[in-house]
Amino acid sequence: MIARLVTAEHGIGKHLIKHPKHRTADVDAGASEAELVRRAQGREEAALRAIMQANNRRLYRLARGVLRSDSEAEDVVQETYVRAFTHLDGFRGESGLSTWLSRIAINVALGRVRRAKQNVEWAGARPEAEIIQFPLSSGADPEKSMAQREIRCVVEHAIDELSDDFRMVFIARVMEGMTIEETAGMLCIKPETVKTRLHRARAMLRENVEKKIGPVVMDAFPFAGERCEHLTGAVLKRLGAGT
Numbered sequence: 539m540i541a542r543l544v545t546a547e548h549g550i551g552k553h554l555i556k557h558p559k560h561r562t563a564d565v566d567a568g569a570s571e572a573e574l575v576r577r578a579q580g581r582e583e584a585a586l587r588a589i590m591q592a593n594n595r596r597l598y599r600l601a602r603g604v605l606r607s608d609s610e611a612e613d614v615v616q617e618t619y620v621r622a623f624t625h626l627d628g629f630r631g632e633s634g635l636s637t638w639l640s641r642i643a644i645n646v647a648l649g650r651v652r653r654a655k656q657n658v659e660w661a662g663a664r665p666e667a668e669i670i671q672f673p674l675s676s677g678a679d680p681e682k683s684m685a686q687r688e689i690r691c692v693v694e695h696a697i698d699e700l701s702d703d704f705r706m707v708f709i710a711r712v713m714e715g716m717t718i719e720e721t722a723g724m725l726c727i728k729p730e731t732v733k734t735r736l737h738r739a740r741a742m743l744r745e746n747v748e749k750k751i752g753p754v755v756m757d758a759f760p761f762a763g764e765r766c767e768h769l770t771g772a773v774l775k776r777l778g779a780g781t
Contacts, residue, residue: 569588571631571634571635572631574588574589574635575626575629575631575635578623578626579626579627586623589619589635589639590619592636593635593636593639593640594615595714596636596639596640596714597614597615597618597639597640597643598611598612598615599611599709599713599714600640600643600644600647600706600709600710600714601614601615601618601643601644601646601647603705603706603709604644604647604648604650604651604702604706605647605650605651606698610647610650611647614643614646614647614650615643617646618639618642618643618646619639621642621646622638622639622642633723634720637720637723637724640724641724644706644724644725689751692747692750692751693747695746695750696743696746696747696750697709697743699746700739700742700743703735704735704738704739704742705739706725707721707725707732707735707736707739708735708736708739708740708743710724710725711732711736712736712740718732718733
């Protein structure tokens, strides 16, 4: 998923670069946001790339929080960057660049929701929501990987089942670590509303997860397959029975 997004990111960058002379080898890690924006306005590839790499995950998660679809969320992120990079003169610096991009992403995603509802009214159908496919940790323990995958699915389903208002606050505050003020500004709600929705979202999420986690935790701490065979063989060898 991230690889696909990075690939798309490169495509956007190339689309926006006007001339090779605008390319730079790298962006100074200490460059200010204003400097980064200025260079991005000049279509410098390194600046465009730095902005995208810094915001890909947040924009993707926020878009997916609205749409609950992996592929649509990716499309929204791409459209967000195209809109933002072609209208950087509209960024006044009144809020952080990430917050500005986040608002654009949410507006683009909500626009898709509105169009989808219109299509549903006309066609009488709506595609099923999809679940985020997080990359699994590489390792030689299939049982552990399976358990991790099952728990992720439980959590993802529980988050998807939150209502839109609660889901967006939860994603912004918990998953992306945005401050109360940033979340309130991005969603155009009061800070007190952010606090209330986050508290209720956590309570509902905890309840939903606890209902579904029972069957999964029964298989926690697996010790089978290769691990079981390895231990059994080691003990037999020490006892002189494995030779």
